Amino acid sequence: MPDRSKFYDPTNAPYYNPSVERRVVLITGGNTGIGWYTVLHLYLHGYVIYMAGRTKSKVLKAFEDIKKEAATRILSEKAEEKYHVGELHYIYIDLLDLSSVTKAADEFQQQEQRLDILINNAGVMGVPYQITKDDYELQYQVNFVAHFLFTCKLIPSLLKVAQDGQLPRIVVLSSIGHNFEFKHYKPEQHKLKGFPDSVYTWIRYGIAKTADIHFVKELSKKYPEILSLAVHPGIVLGTELYNHWRQIPVVKYGSNALFGISNKLIGVTNEEGCLSTLRAALDPKLTLENNGIYIATGGVVEKPSRIASNEKYCKETWDWNVEELNKRGFNVEDDR
Template structure:
């Protein structure tokens, strides 16, 4: 790992039989989520991996366990003595808010406490589309579904607060792409404009801006729970770019430019995961000192755009989405 990246090996190790630390993460069968789960598993965390396709997540679980075995064997006797964590699958479809609600219920039936929630899954740069819940697709997958999930899992997060041993954490994946939102867009604005090749990125920026606003507003409302947002880095080896890579003509251009960016400023999936891992595992990051902050590649504290860090815009985004979800029957207090 490059020395300017957080080293997850420096984090504490736990024995799930004596110190059960529970994580809920969306996505994770590939990309940075895969490596985030790998390191959590190596550190003894009990990880619930929420994804849409069971077969993909179960395959990822097998692969993560195999990789963990290789790494502990290679690291020697001390590593072999450390207990590994647990990995389990939960179904969630971020395109369907009723599925998000059900995933929270399923988790609550299995665990009374949640130590770390990682809002990891995302969608990027796709054509304009409304979901069955009547949200623009990138806005729902990246933001609304995670907003709903986080509030539905509040009882399990609060149980950790009440226990008083550690602070629970909510880590929300944002992106430097939030800067594509070049002005404040009302949460109700789906930005259905042409050309798509431009405005798909504006819509992405709107969603990722909302992620940053969510983290800061959540921190204000629940100060005993660490809530942060993070840009993991420019990562070209991820499924997020699949739509653009498959397009005729543009796909070839995109692949060529991606290769150049990857070689010049890109980071690997594992390097990208280090930011999430720092915020999930590092004891030096606390709610008292760091709540609501925005971080970048490697876990370095950073400054989001003026729009994303505007407290009035953050409150407006929170209040409007809370109202919309309650109108849809999700009964949130927030």
């Protein structure tokens, strides 16, 4: 069982009045699961939040629910004077279409001069083999490449915060599932396919989540004035990431039984799952000395796998993806 006594307490983080000190967050996904609670807490801390998602109606519904829950928490704690809730804004993005990723970055930069915190939260897990219109394996694109591109386009907005003497942050959701990359695969091998796909999908997931950690470690070197952190939220069975396995005929019965047992033994709630992200985003005790670290369940710092930690592999992941994105016309600058 997770040691909840060590879990990060977000109420210890600073609170802001957005009319006095505007702190801006951009998060992908966030209308359900871990992301929903991440946004809730950031909203309660007074952050101006932009949620980038594909379905506007779902995002707007999430905003309504977050505002209602925030009001309940404020009243229950009788802390009206302490809290100055933030703002909630929507930006369209489709991580399966890289052209929409650059447009989303452009739209944000047209509305905001600077970005304090970028949270690459959205993802998929264990889905069937599929190649996207941008010619990447689906999990690799959604979990990694789209966020790689998004982040690179937003670096100037983050650097403006550093130029103002404050600490910008990039938070990338990886997973303990990065260990499914049990041996090193070169980035060009991310389209790995084999039988049965129910096994290989998890290896592909591990490749993508390992790439997320590689990305963070390279960011920490290339942009040492930005605090870049990878996080593992924990085993969160309440998230939609498991929906595919809950619905497969016949298999779903075994999957649901396994998920139920796992949830009781090692699982955490959606709100507990967001604590690693919140620590990475909010904890003032984290400084540039912590750049590139991996924060696991509840906000506890851990060491990722040998493959994820390998500096040569980190550079390999960065260089190959910059080259591939440039081939596709996305003009990712790599001048540091």
